[in-house]
Amino acid sequence: xxxxxxxxxxxxxxxxxxxxxxxxxxxxxxxxxxxxxxxxxxxxxxxxxxxxxxxxxxxxxxxxxxxxxxxxxxxxxxxxxxxxxxxxxxxxxxxxxxxxxxxxxxxxxxxxxxxxxxxxxxxxxxxxxxxxxxxxxxxxxxxxxxxxxxxxxxxxxxxxxxxxxxxxxxxxxxxxxxxxxxxxxxxxxxxxxxxxxxxxxxxxxxxxxxxxxxxxxxxxxxxxxxxxxxxxxxxxxxxxxxxxxxxxxxxxxxxxxxxxxxxxxxxxxxxxxxxxxxxxxxxxxxxxxxxxxxxxxxxxxxxxxxxxxxxxxxxxxxxxxxxxxxxxxxxxxxxxxxxxxxxxxxxxxxxxxxxxxxxxxxxxxxxxxxxxxxxxxxxxxxxxxxxxxxxxxxxxxxxxxxxxxxxxxxxxxxxxxxxxxxxxxxxxxxxxxx
Numbered sequence: 001x002x003x004x005x006x007x008x009x010x011x012x013x014x015x016x017x018x019x020x021x022x023x024x025x026x027x028x029x030x031x032x033x034x035x036x037x038x039x040x041x042x043x044x045x046x047x048x049x050x051x052x053x054x055x056x057x058x059x060x061x062x063x064x065x066x067x068x069x070x071x072x073x074x075x076x077x078x079x080x081x082x083x084x085x086x087x088x089x090x091x092x093x094x095x096x097x098x099x100x101x102x103x104x105x106x107x108x109x110x111x112x113x114x115x116x117x118x119x120x121x122x123x124x125x126x127x128x129x130x131x132x133x134x135x136x137x138x139x140x141x142x143x144x145x146x147x148x149x150x151x152x153x154x155x156x157x158x159x160x161x162x163x164x165x166x167x168x169x170x171x172x173x174x175x176x177x178x179x180x181x182x183x184x185x186x187x188x189x190x191x192x193x194x195x196x197x198x199x200x201x202x203x204x205x206x207x208x209x210x211x212x213x214x215x216x217x218x219x220x221x222x223x224x225x226x227x228x229x230x231x232x233x234x235x236x237x238x239x240x241x242x243x244x245x246x247x248x249x250x251x252x253x254x255x256x257x258x259x260x261x262x263x264x265x266x267x268x269x270x271x272x273x274x275x276x277x278x279x280x281x282x283x284x285x286x287x288x289x290x291x292x293x294x295x296x297x298x299x300x301x302x303x304x305x306x307x308x309x310x311x312x313x314x315x316x317x318x319x320x321x322x323x324x325x326x327x328x329x330x331x332x333x334x335x336x337x338x339x340x341x342x343x344x345x346x347x348x349x350x351x352x353x354x355x356x357x358x359x360x361x362x363x364x365x366x367x368x369x370x371x372x373x374x375x376x377x378x379x380x381x382x383x384x385x386x387x388x389x390x391x392x393x394x395x396x397x398x399x400x401x402x403x404x405x406x407x408x409x410x411x412x413x414x415x416x417x418x419x420x421x422x423x424x425x426x427x428x429x430x431x432x433x434x
Contacts, residue, residue, distance in 0.1 A: 010045060011254065012172070012215070015288060017041035019247050052124045058117050061097050062087065064221070066121075070114055071107040075100050078110050086179075144170065144180055145187075151210075152190035157203060160194050164209035167191065171216035178220035181227075188217075188230050195236050201243045208248045211240045215255040224258070228265040234272040241277035249281055250289035257296035266299070270306045279313040283321075287328065294331050301338045311345045320352040329361065333373035340380045355381060355391045359401050372413040375405055379416040382423055389427045396424060 020038040024030045060067045060080035069081040075095035079087075087096055088105050095102060121127065147170075150163040170177050181187045191213060194206055201207050214237065217223050227233050240252040256274055259265050275297065282293040297315065300306040316339060319332045339345045358374040381388045396402055402424075406417035 011288070011292075012219070013041045013045050015247070015250060015254065016172070017045070018286070018288060052126075054117075054120065058113070058120060060084075062221075067113065067117060070110040070117070072110050074102045074104050074106065078113055081107060140174075140177070141180065144177055145184075148187055148190040152193040157194075157206070161203065161206050161209070164194070164206050164213070168209040168213045168216065171213050175220070178217045178223060181217050182220065182222045185226070188214075188227060189232060192232055192236055195240075196232060199243070201240070201248075204245050204248070207240060208245055208251070211237065211244070211248050211255065212251045215251045215258065218255050218258040224262045224265065228259050228262070228268050234259075234269055234274075238272045238274050238277060241274065241281060246285060246289060249277075250285060250292055253278060253281055253289060253292040253296050257292055257299055260296060260299040263302075266303045266306065270300055270303065270309065275300065275306065275309045275315075276313045279310060279315045279318055282315070283318040290322070290328055291331055294328065294335050298335050298338060301335070304341075307339050307341065308344070311339055311348070315339060316345045316348040317352065320349065320354060320357065323361070324357050330367055330370050333361075333370055333377070337373045337376050340377050343384065346381060346384050349377075349381065350385060350388065355388055356395075359392070359395050359399075362401050362405060363399065368410050368413070371405060372410050372416075375402070375409065375413050375416045375420070378402075379420055382420055386427065389424055392420065393424050393428060396421075 017038055020034045020041065023034045024038065054066050057078075058066055060070075060083055061077070062083040063080055065080070067078070067080040070078050071081045071084065072078050073084060073095055075098050077095055077097045079096075084096075084107065093102050093105070094100060144167070147163045147167050150159055151167070154160060154163075181191075192210060194203070195210060214227065214233065218227055234256075237252045237256055240248050241256075242249075244252065256269055256278070260269055278293045278297055282290050282297070285293060297306075297310050301310060315335070319336045319339075323329050323332050323336070336349075340349065355378065358378050362371050362374050378388075378392065382392060392402065402417045402420050406414050406421055408414075409417060
C-alpha cells in the first residue's frame, strides 16, 4: 500500500510537471510561477525517488502513513492516534483491521513502536513527524471552507477561478486537507457547483482546477466511497473526459482510476459511460494520459461485463495500433491479456495481425512480463482459433521463438509456451497422418 501511494504521488507530480513544462515551452509569456512549480515538482520527484520506504508495520493501517503517535486498540492492533480517534468518534465500535467488536475504546500508547519508528527515522536521516502533524488547525479549516463557499455561492466567475486554483494547490500541497471532505458531507457538492450549471467546459481553466482537485482528494482512501456515491461527481468526471483540455481529460481518467480501486465503485463508473471516452483518450492522449486511461480500463475490467463494453468501444483496435508502434507496450499488454477472454476480441486480434505482432515483441529484448503477457495471449488465440497454429508454426520453424521462451521464460511463460509447442506438434502430426 505504501508503494502504491508513492506511485500515485509520483504520477500526480509528473502530471503537474508536464503541464508546467508545456506552458514554459509553448507560451513565450510564461510566468515565474510556472518555472517555480516545475522546479518544485522536480525536487519532489527527486525526494520521492531517494526517500526510503518504511517497514509496513510502521505505517498506520488507516492512513498508510508513518505513525506519529502509535496507540494500541483493545483488539491489539496499532494505529496512529488521530486516525483511530476519528474512526471511534464516528461511533464505530469495531477494529478496522480485524472487524472484531471492541470491549472498550481505550487507547494505550505503543511506546515500543514509537521508539522503533524513531530509531528508523534517525538511521535514514528522516525527521520524526510531530504528533500534531496532519491535524487540520481550526483557522485552516475555516479558510478552506470559505473557499468552498465562494465556489458554491459567489456569482463572480473570476472569484470562483481564484478559489478553485487555491483549493487545487492546497489539496495537493497539504494532504490532511483532503480529509476535510470526509468530515463534511456537502463539501464535494460545493466544490463542483460551478460545473453543474451550463456546459461543463464553459470555463476550461476553472474546470481543470476543480477536476484536478477531485483527483487530489480521491487519493485519501476514506474519500473514495463518498466521492463516487455523490450523484454529481462521476457524471462530471465522465463529461470532463469527453469535453475538456487534455490535462482535464487526463486528470479525470486518473481520478476515475483511483476511485475504481474500490470494488463497489467499478459498476457505478461503468454505468456512467466512462469506457467510451477512456478508450478515446487511450487513443488520442499524450503518454501519461494514455497510461491513466489504460490503467483505469484495467481496473474496471475486473468486472467481466466491463471488458465486453471496452471491446465494443474499440479498445482492441487501439491497443494493437499502439503496441505495433511500441507505445506503452508493458501497460497495454496487461489490458490486452485481460480482454482476450472471449470470442469477439479474439476475432478482432486475428484481423489485426496480432500473432505476428506478439511474436515480434517476444523476439525483441523486452521485459519478462511483456513476454509473459504475449505468450498468454497467443495461448488463448491458438486454443480458440486453431488456424492460428499454422502461423505460429511457420515462425517457429524459422525462429524457434516459442520454444526458446519455453526454455528461458518466467515460470508462467514457460508453461504457456510448452503447451503451445505441444499443440503445434499435435496439430501438424495429426495433419500429416491424415
